[in-house]
Amino acid sequence: MEFTGKIIAILPPRGGVSKTSGNEWKAQEYVIENHDQYPRKMCFDVFGTDKIEQFNIQMGEELTVSFDVDARQWNDRWFNSIRAWKIERVSAGDPMVSGSPVPPPAPSPMPEFISGDAKDDLPF
Template identity: 50%
Template structure:
């Protein structure tokens, strides 16, 4: 999956030592905000000191981030993990702040609705041309006709 936007927050790096292997690890999280009409924010993580140095994400940069989403359960609750595996800096942003791909989307053309015929009325309370104009609401012309099936 991919997301394009501007880095609006760089969270502190975290590190430690693996309990299984004893190797040192380092991880850092970043917040990216999209250029959509209603901007969305997403936090993603880069794991590994070598990847952090290679990607070198800075505050205020406009990026396209490729990532994987995974979930894990802890104490009966589920948590998402958004892990970046590639960062592209070749994202064109026009002067209006919209990315090029989103700016090229055109609205659908309006479709004209056909006009309803003036001679026929459809709906509740509309008189039809079938001869029911002389019937009242209580069961016919004389009021004594019961047309119910039971």
């Protein structure tokens, strides 16, 4: 799935040690807002120090986030996880981002009509 919009919040990083493997982990959450008539927000996370550094997400950036949705249970409650696996910067020339409307296509020239015999004319 994909979501395109502007980063409006960067939450504090979370980290810990895995109970099963004993390895350290780090995750960073971000909030992105789209540019629809009724804007929607989505909170997603990036898991792993290497991915956090690779994506290098900054406040105010226009991004397209590719993500997976998953749910997990903890203490008889269910929680959704929206994990980004690819981040793409939206180009500055994108009309959605810049706010400038897309110009309408240029009108095509009118075809020339050549008068012919009266029998070629339509009866109406």
